[in-house]
Amino acid sequence: MISLPVPKADVLARREAIVAGLRRIVPGEGVIGDALLLKPYETDGLAIYRQPPMAVVLPETTAQVAEILRFCHANGVRVVPRGAGTSLSGGALPLADSVVVGLARMNQILDIDYADRCATVQAGVTNLAITGAVQDRGFFYAPDPSSQLACMIGGNVGMNSGGAHCLKYGVTANNLLGLTVVTIEGEVIRIGGAHLDAAGYDWLGLLTGSEGMLAVVTEVTVRILRGPEGARAMLAGFGSNEVAGACVDAIIGAGIIPVALEFMDRPAIHACEAFAHAGYPLNAAAMLIIEVEGSLEEQAALLGRIERICLDFDPVSLRVAATAEESAAIWKGRKGAFGAVGRISPDYFCMDGTIPTSRLPETLRRIGEMAAAADLQVCNIFHAGDGNLHPLIMFDANNAAQFARAEALGADILRLCVEVGGCLTGEHGVGIEKRDLMGSQFNAVDLDQQRAIKTAFDPGWLLNPAKVFPLLPGA
């Protein structure tokens, strides 16, 4: 079980005064102190860990965020920033003596500029709402995490979120132009703007993915892109994980970077098919969903090339969508994957390591062996082009022994990712979940260097302090 820092007794003792102070900054229902109303904030998308905060505050302006942080800083109060709380790594898990700063009420789209291809929005705008605001003009915001209906852009910045289409379009960091952030000292700082690239230090790059430890993001300027003429998907089933992996290599080796290249193993195919009835090949050991973009002729030409490559690998199933509807049907199972697993298992962990793609078959084999040894079921659904694995470990949290085995298996899988040359997290963030594994990827010098940067922004370690870095003795 994960450990949290010892709550500050003096802060807990001043709870009422602190809540009253917050109410002076954000009036009315913008401050939550009642235990029952705090309940929804005690956890995030990693729902096995729960800890109610001391209070929640829901500011509506950057100025309020600045006042809140200045107040918390002056009072030595820890702060946990929160967007929609969809983090799968426990990034928004509160601490008992913390104030959660929720950005959900900062949900205004401030500016859309088609000539300069950018939009400025408040941190609480959902990922999909940005695309929703610009799609009538044929534009979109590229990163598309599976939680995009709910997750907020501020949280995407905090975690540097990815998605199924980042092989072509990049992750959050590659699609940002500017940020308004507030430091723990209450200073409002504008980073970047509507132009490309910093002239001095790349604070935008450092802040993106800093998991709320360096500053609180209140406004974000994102690039919006003109969408392609169209997109179409195909599905290919293969006899083994090895063969499917070799086919991925062959596609990329031919100089083709599909806009999406998703991999599902046999357990994932069966779970998704039972849930979505997408017509997935139940006789396949592994399946690829491959999507290309362009005009109808371009789609046909590219899919034809990919189909010919797939045929070299004895596919047990090959289905090229002829229409947008058929593409949607192919995606339907993949997009419902979490629901599908939720249907067959009371709980699951969605892991998020990345591996060198050349180590794919070996890694999947070893995950299978480790799962069998732990007497747990794992299905694998992942972004094959970039090696970002999402093993889903199924368990029942009410069965303490099984829960413990699932936690241990998850840690072992992530250590395996590091061992084969990869990393602990490709797009979900370290949060609380992978914090204690950081030592497997970084040595003490690397971690101390990162901690020193945290200290430079937040000398008192008040901003999301229990995340990302293993707790130091005495914390």
Add this chain to the structure above:
Amino acid sequence: MTLHSPVDEAGVQAAVAAAYAARTPLLVQGAGTKATMLRPVQAAHTLSLAACAGVTLYAPKELIVSARAGTSLAALEAELAGAGQHMIAEPPDYAQLLGVDGAQTLGGVVATNLSGPRRITGGAVRDHVLGVRAVNGTGDVIKSGGRVLKNVTGLDLCKLLTGSHGTLAVLTEITLKVLPAPEATASVVLLGQTAEAAVAALSAALGSPYGVSGAAYLPAEAAGVLGAGQALTLARLEDFAASVPYRADRLRGVLASFGTAEIWEADRSRAAWAAIRDALVLQPEAGWAVWRVSVRPSRGAEVLAAAQAEGAAGFLDWGGGLVMLTGPATECLHSTITAAALRAGGVWTVLRAPAAWRSVAQMVPAEVPALAVISRRVKAAFDPAGILNPGRIFAGV
């Protein structure tokens, strides 16, 4: 003046550790082809990475390459081309523009984060730095990122070190994402536009679904270097062989309201974009300064006009967002350009200027006080004794 030229990371570590112990500043550089950029560094000793060279890992199917910092960019690009791949950010080589000799290194490209025309769609150098090894100011080896395409494990020091001009740590090895080079390319070219019309045309091109990967405007003077008699507005396509003619035709349709566009086929297009990338369409006179200004694209034309009115020459890239300028090294022109950049919501970087004002004028915009405090603390977190390229970007940092 001592020149340290270690051949490996251990040698870099030893040189930095010795400098740290003695509190002696180091001028950290690759081949020195960008030594005219920003502020001059006052250091008794130079640490050159040029001898730390060589590709250490190249896995084309994984789209990654790792190389030591001193690897010449030309050698790296040749190795990638051998496997049909390329550097996504298309980094420029400014040696000829700036009048310096030498072959730029990978470390120098990463330390300066200078990206070429493809920046607008492909991303900057910093977007493709997947992993770094570096020696910080106390002589410790630090690493960040790794060799995989998606990685959010811990703070992203790759991005912080990219573009930090050697002021935080000495890069020793870098892993980059690379991509297959496009099968074909061509440009759709409008002749004789004003800068304002050109930016509007390029905005329409970039707002089209045809994947424009370069969007530049050359006023008549710069266009003349390419042998053209009038201003050129160029939109580049890079794609599969069958797609390029189709997309060029459609793009010409998008631009029809701006004029009748020519199609420049592969060789002519490549030659033009190489000259744009390296800013060879600018021909600074001896003693002239060179500025690189990044602004909101729709405001690029006004920055260009303001500088031209004070005697500068220039051109636009990135659909108007990048304004490359050269002109007499006068305070008047410098303040005109910096004021115009600020009005246009952007930033500037001085690529070359007389020594006399490199240490007094702002080579990049000053940071707001709250950020400047953080800069100094972050500098100290890497380099507590202030020995790595001190003062290169900001005085005292």
